[in-house]
Structures are given as structure tokens and as C-alpha cells.
Amino acid sequence: MFRSIFQKQLVMFVAALLICLASLGVAMSMIIENFYITQRANVLTQQGQRMAAILENGVYDFPQFRMLASQVNILHDYANGSVIFLDSAFNIILKSSDIDTAKVQNLNIRELQPLRDGEIVTLKGNLGGIFQSPVLTVAYPAFAGNRFAGAVLLNSSMPEIQRAVTSMYKVTLLCLLLCALIGLAAAFLFSRSISRPLKEMNDAAKIIAGGNFEMRIGINSRDEVGQLATSFNNMAESLQTQEESRKLFIEGISHDLRSPLTSIRGFLQAIQDGTIPREKQERYLQIVLDETERLSRLTNNILDMNKAQDARIELDMVNFDINELVRKTVQMFETRIIEKDISISLNFASEFDIVSADYEKIHRVIGNLLDNAIKFTQPGGRIEIRTEVSGGKVFVTVSDNGMGLSEQDKKRVFDRFYKADASRGEDKNGSGLGLAIVRAFIVAHGETVTVGESAEGGAAFRFSMRAADGKLEV
DSSP states (O other), rough: OSSSHHHHHHHHHHHHOOOOOOHHHHHHHHHHHHHHEEEEEHHHHHHHHHHHHHHHOOOOOOOHHHHHHHHHHHHHHHHSSEEEEETTBBBBEEEOTTTTOOOOOOOOGGGGGGGTTTTOOEEEEEEEOSSOOOOOEEEEEEEEEEEEEEEEEEEEEEHHHHHHHHHHHHHHHHHHHHHHHHHHHHHHHHHHHHHHHHHHHHHHHHHTTTTTTOOOOOOOOOHHHHHHHHHHHHHHHHHHHHHHHHHHHHHHHHHHHHHHHHHHHHHHHHHTTTSSOOOHHHHHHHHHHHHHHHHHHHEEEEEHHHHHHHHHHOOOOOOOOHHHHHHHHHHHHHHHHHTTTOOEEEEEESSSEEEEEEHHHHHHHHHHHHHHHHHOOTOEEEEEEEEHHHHHTEEEEEEESSSSSOHHHHHHTTSSSSOOOGTTTSSEEEEEEEHHHHHHHHHHHTOOOEEOTTTTSSEEEEEEEOOSOOOOOO
């Protein structure tokens, strides 16, 4: 029936408002009516108390009746009421001139019997048939000593009370209608304030689904809708970043695949057709083997990143000496280190720093960090690898005195396929996956890896591992 959130919210608010106003109207009408009746009953009771004093004397001469008649007239003018005086047998001995008692001379009815016990009686009705229309009657008893001497019945017309109540009803209804209009306007504006941002997000989501990741929502409220808009913008920014990374990766991976495949095909074809003499074939076969190894590493990196994305990295936890693993990794890069005349400094916290981790994955972590450091360190530069032990953790830091990283690069250097702008000329063979794999492996261990600036102005990568006690397993 209602297809939009705006319609549903508006109907819900309007229904709730109408129910509240209707309930308030009923309650107010009851309160107003009871208030007027109670107020009029109090006025009649006060008058009855004064008039009952005449009956308590037990003497009804002409001057006293004149005084009573005067009070009756005052009551009629003030409260638009009438008065009936009863003796101890409930006979009518005096009444207002507007009351016709031709048919009723005695009011010894059940409702007035509590007067004998000294109770003040309040009635609604025609008082035993005396009145044609309902009246509010307050009967006040009078006693001469301990003897019941009679009663004063003060009557006020119910239609008169109803007219006063109706007048208040009109004022109350007008106020309720005004509140309803204000409430409807507030409900409309409030519903639109919620539904409009959601509609904007829906439209933006359709645009983003079409491939335009630059779409953003300009909502700055601090409520849940504003938080949702902020999350939506963050999502759009993340998608845009991933799209840019994907494009860069496709460009890079295309080159990384095309280059070795072209070399492999060219050399193999040259060997096949005899262009390369037999005595040189071994050398070129080695080049072909190196290129296939390069393709294999690239494929493994992509598979590792897919596993990391799906949280499917499996760890083979063992205890080993991280210092020995660092030495072994440095030896693997010895040829490149010598070619660039780079000095390596190893500073270990102790002779043996035993950690509990996946040996092969930490091996790749250190290898990737050292490979990056060598790649971006100028010939004759310096690389330092050091370990520290603190709070049950072993921290490994790989730093260099190379070109360093900008603040923007530090924020994204661990993203998949990302290459720092300053590295374009240096990193010709990289795919932008090395540091992403480093972070994935460290996070899988439940540890952290950070990047900062080294003491010599280059980059410094630092990761943690859990320290372990006991014998080595590797």
C-alpha cells in the first residue's frame, strides 16, 4: 500500500498524533466537566451551609423568611440556581419562585435519607419529578442540637453547566486542532528529513552501481542517518580506490605477464629454428627458467592475496629463532646487495630471539621487506635490520636510507596493487602485492605491521611477533 519510507513514516506519525490528540481530548473533556460540576457543587455547598443555620434555629417567622428569600435571590443571580427548604419530615417549607411544586409537596425519597445522618448529598437528576430537565442538587442537612431539623437543597441547572462546559470544549478543541496542524507539519518535515537522505543514498548507490565511484553524498547530520551517509561515502571512496588499484594492477600485471612471455617465446623460438647456436643455448635456457620463476612468483602472490581476502590463510605455528631467519634471508639477497654496494647492519636484542609463528610466512615477510629496502636504496646506501623484545613480543624493524615515503604513500603502501609514485622509476618488475602480502600474513598472526621514517630519512617497516619459550622446532 505504502511503497516509500516517507509515506509509511508520515502515516505512522499522523496516526500516533491523532490517537494522542483523541485520547487527550476525551481526558480533557472529562476533566473539564468534572471540574465545572465540582466547582458548582462547592459553591452550592457553601451557600447551603449558611442557609442551614436558619433551619437549625427551628423558628420560621416572617423576617427570617424574608432574609432567606433575599439569599435565594442572591443565589439565583450568582449561580443561576434555585433553593428548596425542607423540614425534618422532608416537607417543602420554602422554595424559589421558579420552582413549581404543585404536584410534589414532600421529598422523602431514598436518595435524600443520608441527610438524617449528617451527610451532604449531591445528586444529578430531576429531583423526584420537580424539575423537567436534569439539575445538580446539593442537599445540606440542618440539626437543632442532635435532632435533624431539615435540609437546604440548592439546585443548579445542568444545561447551564453543560453550556459552560461546551464553551470550554470549543476552546479545548481549537487548541487541539492547532496542535494537530503543528504536529502534522512537524511530522511531514521530520519524515522528509529522514526519507530524503535515504533517497539520495539510493540514487547514489544506483550511480555507483553503474561504475561511477566518484559519487558522494553531502549530508552532515550527526544522527544515525548522517553516520550512514558517512559510511556510504567511505564505501564509495574505498570502491574508487580499489577501482584505481584494479586499473593500475591490470596495467602492471599486463606488462609483467607480457614481458616474460615475450622473452620466453622469443628465446624458445630462436633455439628451435637454430638462430641461437648450441653452445649458447644453456645461457638462454637459464633466462627462460628465470622468467618462468618470475611468472610463478607473480601467480603465487595473487593466490596469496585471494586467500587473505577470504580469510583462508592457514598458519603452521612453530618456535624458531628469528635472528637466524634474518641471517638466512640476507644471504639469499647477497648478490643484489653486493651489486649495489649496500652495507647491511644486523642488530639483535639477544643471541637468540625465539618466536612462535609460521616459519615460511615470516620468511616471506622478511624477504619482501628486504627486497623493497634493496630496491629503493641508492648504490652505496645502508640497510639496518634490528630486533627488540618488549611485553612478550619480539619486534623486527627493516629500515633504509633511501628516498622514503610521503604521508599519502604511508597511508596506502599496504594496499593491494598500490605503488608509490616515487617508486615508478625504481620498481619496474613489482606488481604492488609484496607489502599487501606482508600485512596479510602479519594480521593472520594477530599481530601488527607499521611504516614510518627511519633515522636516516628513508623508510622503516616494523612488525611484531609473539615471543616463545622452549626448544626450537625448526
